[in-house]
Amino acid sequence: MFYIAVLCSPEIDSKIQAHKVWMRERFGCTVALKSAAHITLIPPFWLANGQEQLLIETLHTFVTSIQPFTVHLKHFGHFGNKVIFASVEENHLLGSLRKATEDHFIIPFHNSIQPDDRPFHPHVTIANRDIKPGDFNKAWAHFAKLHFDEAFTASKISLLKLSPGKWNMIADQPFSAGTASLN
Template sequence: MLHFIAIVTPEEINRKVLQWKFYMRDQFGCKVALKSPAHITLISPFMMPDNLQPGLQELLQPFASREQHFSIQLKNFAAFKPRVIYVDVLPSPRLTEFKTALETTLLQSNRFPVKKEERPFHPHVTIANRDLHKKDFPLAWQHFQQINYEVTFTANAFALLRHNGQIWEIIHSFPLGN
């Protein structure tokens, strides 16, 4: 099954992001982003048999307990033109360090089918992705460029998500610190 690891935003942010995802669905037929809660991907989707899940949780639990909470600031919107629109995550050395430490922990264990990410880490909260048609991008992008949005939240956990064939479900949350 497909899995990924992410920081899931608090519920009040998820509700706001959901409104924008519904706008994209209603205006442009974009549905893919509706299949997951608002999140910042730390480890991209990877195929893993369900029987490896307990071992992964055993590895991630002590990692999480050693890590401290940190702030994440979301501000306005950005895009990977011409297919993706997202809430922008302001640059954060702490978030980058956290992602790198998590990836290193997984790769060093050499027990799970996680690959080293070749692309630079570009944290974001997706509003619309693969199913946004190139021809619709300018109009959708114009809409989001007019919205001011700024919020800060505390990352106090990260989650393991699994695709159930329909949507992404949080199957385990790992609180940070003690």
């Protein structure tokens, strides 16, 4: 299983991790701890065996005219009573990057990656799927009163792969032509 995202800076990841740990310690939420702080561009998808190298090669051919840009995280939000997140301020470049990323990967991986018809609502997850219904209101009361105001420069997209119990970044690609790295 894989997904493609913009990873937050290490400094912001550390701050988001602290909130994820708070959720684990108080409410037993662990799902979000499996990933670094990120903004999902292409949600998790399965890939047929033997296609990982092609996926990495496709990532390394991703080029767009979008230049690095600033992403602002401000306050917290939630989706229903299942997800708590750091809110991303509206940013048309992030929407353009998501569209360019989706367009680049859908054709070669049409059996695994489908267009996402839901409205794009970029966010950085703090807790998801494992918040018990009785705990959501208590957790949200905590986050609703917290101040969170951070920014980082988005300059590359990253490919993450699920290993036992954790998502690991296996490759990344700068937005514009240049060198890519492979972990």
